[in-house]
Amino acid sequence: MKRLLFTIATVTCATSPALAADLTRISPDAVATAQKLRDQALDDHAAYDFVAGLTTEIGPRLAGSANDQRARDWVTARFKAMGFDKVWSEPATFPKWVRHSEHAAIVSPYPQNLVVLALGNSPKGNVTGDVVAFKDFNELKSADAAKVKGKIVYIGYRMHQQRDGHDYGMGSNGRTNGPEQAAKLGAKGFIFRSAGSDSDRLPHTGVTHFDDKSPQVPAAAMSNPDADLLERMLAGGKAVTINLNLDCGFEGTYTGANVIAEVTGSAKPDEAVVIGGHLDSWDPGTGAIDDGAGVAIAAGAAHLIEALPKHPKRSIRVVAFANEEAGMFGGHAFGAAHKADVAKFTIGAESDFGSGKVWMLNSQVKPEALGAIDQMMQVLSPLGVERGTNGHAHGGDFGAMGDAGMAVLDLTQDGTRYFDWHHTANDTLDKIDPKDLAQNVAVYAAFAYMAANADGDFGSAPGAFAAKP
């Protein structure tokens, strides 16, 4: 990518009801350094090398699997090799779910195999029954139990490609809540049209959820072409009988860890800007876009800052989170460990939406820091980043900290292709465009440096952002 050349951006003062003494500002020197980091990042390969190494040398990283430990060892060694000042781990404990095998087939009226993946947290089970179909979770939610009892529930909601991936709301709702609802209504099993926007015969796995007191049924995702096939049979008007045979389930608990690397601050090392992604992945692919890319982006950005002649005032910490996929266990562990010290966490941002370019910045900061966000925007807008809103930003694995009062940025990526590949065997390195990845690194390096060098804070304080829309 061509190096971007800009003149030093003019710093404009935001108007604010607060006292001038509370205003958060970024010095012209820090803005200039951020611009250099941004331009340097566009030609830097550290993030791509990181995710290439992780996907090649480790591959899939199902939380609790043998690769969980291997991946943490790999990242720890890589963080040290990258020259970070400190590298450590913080434990995260969670139930260990294991996938052994899954088979599904249409038994009648026209026997055909179905390509399925068990959903994370699904129990083991081998069930055969007639299919009862619903267009989406809402229709299932309002269904009569008499219609569902003894059947295998199917939800057919179809996602489409979108930059913001908003269909995933309804798509993942069916996956997360559909099996429990089906079980409550007396179903014997659950299958659904994958929460994915592709047309490949590769199902999208993902987590589902059962309350401890709920009945449980085996639950699986089918690929879009398989869902099409099932729907054509259903349209024929004959009863469609399916066998669903899943060998999977929980096997005790597992203690993994968030792996953390630090660029130690030059003036206030105990305060930290936190960036990161999650190290675990689903098992069919190699966890490239979800979320090797996110860890790589954060590590690549911090690596550029680590190499500066002078570190920013505050520390920058890169967090490679444990087990996000089954319920943000790493994020919750991080929150539990640190939310009492939330004021020391200047601001946080997780990258967990693939490797498409960042196109929008949403924030969760105090009003007095909006001028500093405007300063960041002047550095980021040449990368194609637009300003979104201030209020409640999506914290991802930093959500627990955000809920506790940490300031958060949501650096929204282009997710047009994300749901074609995520949680499938297709989540492989070739899906990452190195130039798009570098744009992400540029955004994270510039923002993190400016935040770490800001005069004033972004509002992190216990309960600071409690009132959310």
Add this chain to the structure above:
Amino acid sequence: MKRLLFTIATVTCATSPALAADLTRISPDAVATAQKLRDQALDDHAAYDFVAGLTTEIGPRLAGSANDQRARDWVTARFKAMGFDKVWSEPATFPKWVRHSEHAAIVSPYPQNLVVLALGNSPKGNVTGDVVAFKDFNELKSADAAKVKGKIVYIGYRMHQQRDGHDYGMGSNGRTNGPEQAAKLGAKGFIFRSAGSDSDRLPHTGVTHFDDKSPQVPAAAMSNPDADLLERMLAGGKAVTINLNLDCGFEGTYTGANVIAEVTGSAKPDEAVVIGGHLDSWDPGTGAIDDGAGVAIAAGAAHLIEALPKHPKRSIRVVAFANEEAGMFGGHAFGAAHKADVAKFTIGAESDFGSGKVWMLNSQVKPEALGAIDQMMQVLSPLGVERGTNGHAHGGDFGAMGDAGMAVLDLTQDGTRYFDWHHTANDTLDKIDPKDLAQNVAVYAAFAYMAANADGDFGSAPGAFAAKP
């Protein structure tokens, strides 16, 4: 698709060295009827309904499998339901190859599972060895046995999307001839980068070949992302060890059949224009584009002609060929049964390149029939069909008849996406654009009707096209 409206094409006379009495011509009435058939076909759903039914009610149709018989029963019943005048079968016997399971993994330096499919005709085998890589078959062919002995051979040739799919020449060469060559050089196994232009983690199976006297090794295709992964490891410089465990092989012989439907000619019923596709498919998908579409296109075209108030002079026969995939066994059986009567087969064309639009017409006809081909072009060119060459046309399953002297048309389809999906689990109905399929039906209906009604022949005679380039 909007109905195409054309004025009756002006018929131009081709100049030819032959006597006027030998010239083959199509009457203005026949041209007019062909134009009506063409326009009608663009709004006709019979072909799409055919392939939707076949893929939904039968699905994969591996030659010799239980679905081989089921598919023939289905097509026989469907041909009868479509109202063809005659429906019959002609036997085709071939070795029965069976796929039970396949597993492959990189053992070291970085353990990872590989997604593979055994190649058709591969023997069973469980081998572990270091990988020796070649860029394509030609490089393997000239390799020193000392370099290959005891290793697992890998060929990394990468195909790209092309309208004419010409990369498949080199891609399929590696698949067909690579394993035998590797075995001759002392290798213990063979894997290759699928002969496919996609980036999905779905391998492309396909047939390989071993001479009876050759040593044999287990042979499998890996997906493009898996091949990328292997190549990244190889680029690291360490020895890469692979385990390849295939359970597959021959289990006796099987007698299937070509299923044939006839629109009986009104004046010369013993003479026939033959069109068709192959009914068998590889097993990972449902055989939609390869080649349910081809059979559907031919059946849809003949169905329109069947419904005419008056049938053309000659018969039209639709052939749903047996076992094309493992070596054109159905085509060879058809040739063996009929080539003594080659003069009665007016002209033939098989559709076996997916469901993209026909964009070129190549011919293998006598010079005196080129004027009639020009007349066909006037009807077909509004569909986007360009004139190719005359000489040796690609006969596919009609190749044995073509070699024996039958006139042949090669109605070349747009294959840009074909090698993304063929021989993979992704060969499913959603890959067929109904409008593109209808254009194919329009081409086949118009050409077949004109050929069946032509005054004069296209040169079919024993040995007529023996001198080929």
